[in-house]
Amino acid sequence: MGFQKIRKDVYYVGVQDWDRRTFDELIPLPDGTSYNAYVIRGSEKTALIDAVDPPKIEELLTNLRKLGISKLDYVISNHAEQDHSGGIPFVLEMYPEAVVVTNPKCKIFLQDLLNIPAEKFLEIKHEDTLSLGNKTLKFLLAAWVHWPETMFTYLKEDKILFPGDLFGSHMASSELFVWDEAKVYFAAKRYFAEIMMPFRTNIQKHMNMLKNYDIEIIAPTHGQLYDNPEFIIEQYEEWISDKVDNKVLIPYISMHGSVEKMVNYLTEKLIEHEIAVIPFNMSVTDIGEFAMELVDAATVVVGSSTVHVGPHPKMIYATYLTNMLRPKAKFASIIGSYGWGSRMVDMIKEILKNFKGELLEPVISKGYPKEADFKALDELAEKIAMKHKNL
Numbered sequence: 222m223g224f225q226k227i228r229k230d231v232y233y234v235g236v237q238d239w240d241r242r243t244f245d246e247l248i249p250l251p252d253g254t255s256y257n258a259y260v261i262r263g264s265e266k267t268a269l270i271d272a273v274d275p276p277k278i279e280e281l282l283t284n285l286r287k288l289g290i291s292k293l294d295y296v297i298s299n300h301a302e303q304d305h306s307g308g309i310p311f312v313l314e315m316y317p318e319a320v321v322v323t324n325p326k327c328k329i330f331l332q333d334l335l336n337i338p339a340e341k342f343l344e345i346k347h348e349d350t351l352s353l354g355n356k357t358l359k360f361l362l363a364a365w366v367h368w369p370e371t372m373f374t375y376l377k378e379d380k381i382l383f384p385g386d387l388f389g390s391h392m393a394s395s396e397l398f399v400w401d402e403a404k405v406y407f408a409a410k411r412y413f414a415e416i417m418m419p420f421r422t423n424i425q426k427h428m429n430m431l432k433n434y435d436i437e438i439i440a441p442t443h444g445q446l447y448d449n450p451e452f453i454i455e456q457y458e459e460w461i462s463d464k465v466d467n468k469v470l471i472p473y474i475s476m477h478g479s480v481e482k483m484v485n486y487l488t489e490k491l492i493e494h495e496i497a498v499i500p501f502n503m504s505v506t507d508i509g510e511f512a513m514e515l516v517d518a519a520t521v522v523v524g525s526s527t528v529h530v531g532p533h534p535k536m537i538y539a540t541y542l543t544n545m546l547r548p549k550a551k552f553a554s555i556i557g558s559y560g561w562g563s564r565m566v567d568m569i570k571e572i573l574k575n576f577k578g579e580l581l582e583p584v585i586s587k588g589y590p591k592e593a594d595f596k597a598l599d600e601l602a603e604k605i606a607m608k609h610k611n612l
């Protein structure tokens with residue numbers, strides 16, 4: 222796609238990956254993604270912020286050639302994960318005089334992951350600055366967004382924040398800046414859910430730090446750039462808050478129809494209580510859509526058939542993912558059925574170690590649900606409704 226101008230002497234040189242459909246062999250990418258990299262030309266020095274995923278390195282190097290970068294002084298690494306750092310060794314081959322600028326933790330990661338020699342680094346500390354002549358870079362350490370070595374780079378004169386993965390979205394686009402905020406909202410929320418949600422407490426702290434800076438453009442490492450930064454900042458402030466919606470998620474698997482009957486019945490009862498409900502049949506669900514709804518749901522009800530006394534394997538996966546993402550849900554419960562024996566409830570509880578909310582009384586049916594089971598589901602719906610009113 223070539224390079225694109227952001228501001229005077231500030232350029233986008235990243236790459237759009239239109240056809241990629243899975244990230245980390247885990248995350249679905251319905252809209253592809255991008256690996257964003259940026260060039261800043263100062264009056265004395267030139268810097269590249271981040272590189273790209275190695276399969277796309279030739280496109281980055283081509284963009285640098287087209288831009289006429291004959292000499293590169295610095296490669297800034299905000300984050301060591303290979304989709305941003307993997308191209309750095311190739312950049313250093315093309316520009317052997319360049320040094321890698323990063324913090325000590327990121328240096329260790331880059332040495333471990335990419336075998337970059339120690340003498341190629343310039344280490345910085347929190348709030349250090351680096352002059353390019355008429356342009357100044359300021360580095361802000363931001364641990365655990367979403368790795369322990371992450372940092373932000375702030376271009377003082379142009380008021381541009383390069384926050385690494387924070388505020389990003391998995392989305393390929395020929396448009397440099399966000400123009401369709403509604404579309405980006407869903408891509409960014411999904412990205413937050415899949416990657417950032419477990420670290421929301423750390424993100425709160427770092428976003429408070431950013432209030433001290435005048436930011437006119439946010440340029441993340443995935444997705445489009447924000448020339449209306451208030452839009453994405455406001456969304457993040459809501460997502461990282463403790464606020465939850467009057468919403469229940471029901472991820473479930475039903476092998477022979479018993480659990481499906483219970484899910485449908487509970488869904489109807491919750492709707493009668495004026496609660497938004499989203500059932501997710503995990504045999505067909507896009508896991509990213511489920512993760513996105515976890516961002517602000519008040520309650521999660523896990524529904525599972527029993528397989529050899531334990532939860533269905535797909536529900537083990539869904540429960541493990543929920544535990545890993547650490548959503549801010551206040552309540553949880555378990556519904557399901559079994560034939561001859563079950564340790565399903567105990568096993569699901571064991572997986573949900575990170576859940577800090579209240580576990581409501583499970584409803585487990587022996588075989589097809591009977592009158593007593595439906596009555597227990599009525600009571601569960603009433604309990605959830607009462608809990609939601611008291612939020």
